[in-house]
Amino acid sequence: MHPAPSVIIFTSLSGIGFGLMAWLGFGFPPATGMTAFIFFFIAYALAVGGLIASTFHLGNPKNAIKAFSQWRSSWLSREGIMAIVSLFVMAVYAIGLIFLEQRWQIFGWAGAIFSLVTIYTTSMIYGQMKTVPRWSMGLTPALFLLYALAGGALLAGQVFPAALLLTVLTVVQYVSWQIGDTRFEQSRHTIETATGLGSLGKVRLLESPHSSPNYLMKEMVYIVGRKHAQKLRIIAIVLLGIVPAVILLFVPFSHMFAGVAVLSHMIGLFISRWLFFAEAEHVVGLYYDKR
Amino acid sequence: MTTLPQNTKKRLGLAIDLDTCVGCHACVISCKEWNTSNYGAPLSDVDAYGAAPDGTFLNRVHTFEVKADGSNAQTVHFPKSCLHCEDAPCVTVCPTGASYKRTEDGIVLVNEADCMGCGLCAWACPYGARELDKVEGVMKKCTLCVDRIYNENIPEEDRVPSCVRTCPAGARHFGDFADPESNVSKLSAERGGLVLMEAQGTKPVNRYLPPRPKADVSGDAQIDMPNPFLTPATTKPEGFLGWLDSALEKI
């Protein structure tokens, strides 16, 4: 799949933003006043920034408002609704903390749970795609939730939970890559099942239906750039999990090192999200004899 | 409404004959012509005469080669347009309600006035039947020529999809798969109509009629390749000409 910057920024920033919001909602750290303002400002900037980025890949954004209508069947619609609900509920909690020194915990809990549900709905936009075997597995939502919780803990300054979650995330990300690599074969889709011609012999594409790449090929048969996937995986996993976890556990706390940990995690997150798209193979590629 | 109808009264669709399709792309062009000037926004072409032309089409013809061990390779032209799936994943993923499946005849359509161009439906389709128009920013797909098949302003023989009407080989057949007596149901039953990527669970309505077995001519040295089935014409002239022929032979 084409790793469009808008969707990479959307899933990465919104994920970590709502992850931070979940921690704040559960009362970690228990800040009020100006400190609370800074934490909530960061969470909203990330979550809302990501959502805005997601509208950049729309062909016809003037109809974006209609995306809230089909929650009965569409995960994308559910995601939109849950994001708005979370942002509103959390705003009430944040106003109490920042301006009134009041902790309306019920709003905090509700906002935190809604934030986690939002992340789950985001993950299901991808997890539901049977056409992309690498994505359509239970590990996809698990991974998105772990990214959000680990990154959120890091931003919320929760040293030990963050170190623990980052370690778990590193392992789950590694396992997801390993299992993901086998998903297409397991799905048993081949050029023969795609064309239905398997009973006649081996099939190959003799002539392409068009002379230059079309929308389908640009969007779904993205094969350039997979060349360095293995190296990028190593870089991603070191930056997103190992470096920040080591800093949290073994380096005495300082704002500078905390900053380095966050930066390292964010770069790792972007690389792994790029891989999430770039390595995903859509079954339509079979009609082009490409994956 | 992007929830799917439980069942539709009719199941209109195409039976595409892979045996007779000659790969001329006439259906591609007639589809583009009809649909660029009728239902919805026009089908754009970008850089049409340049180095990297890019355009929106609702129907494309792939050409495959099939080869079994020990026999000759065979060419199969493969037209592909929306299969109007019963369990259309492209419909349920749509967040705006633009994509829908009609209850009355099962046709899957995009209401362009609602589409926001997110492209998710194209991701959900295993067959590559949806293309986002670059200029209009909305999703385009085969409409099964909904604006022809019920259109009383055109002659009756034209009330079939444009691609069906155009195909010079008669390789595309239009009809109701819910009716076991329809032309397409019978054709599909007779020829063992293929379902594409069944494991995706989309339950496509369209069927592909597989190529018929080819005569094996590989071992026959005697065969006259250009005219394999004609018996050689009589070459012996009779009567006066016959006498002349043999007389001249003797000289």
Ligand code: SF4
């Ligand atoms: S062929 Fe693709 S676009 Fe058409 S109904 Fe099936 S899934 Fe939807």
Ligand code: SF4
């Ligand atoms: S591109 Fe349009 S029709 Fe397709 S899912 Fe998005 S809003 Fe719906």
Ligand code: SF4
């Ligand atoms: S039925 Fe109409 S829209 Fe569909 S492929 Fe044929 S000509 Fe194109």
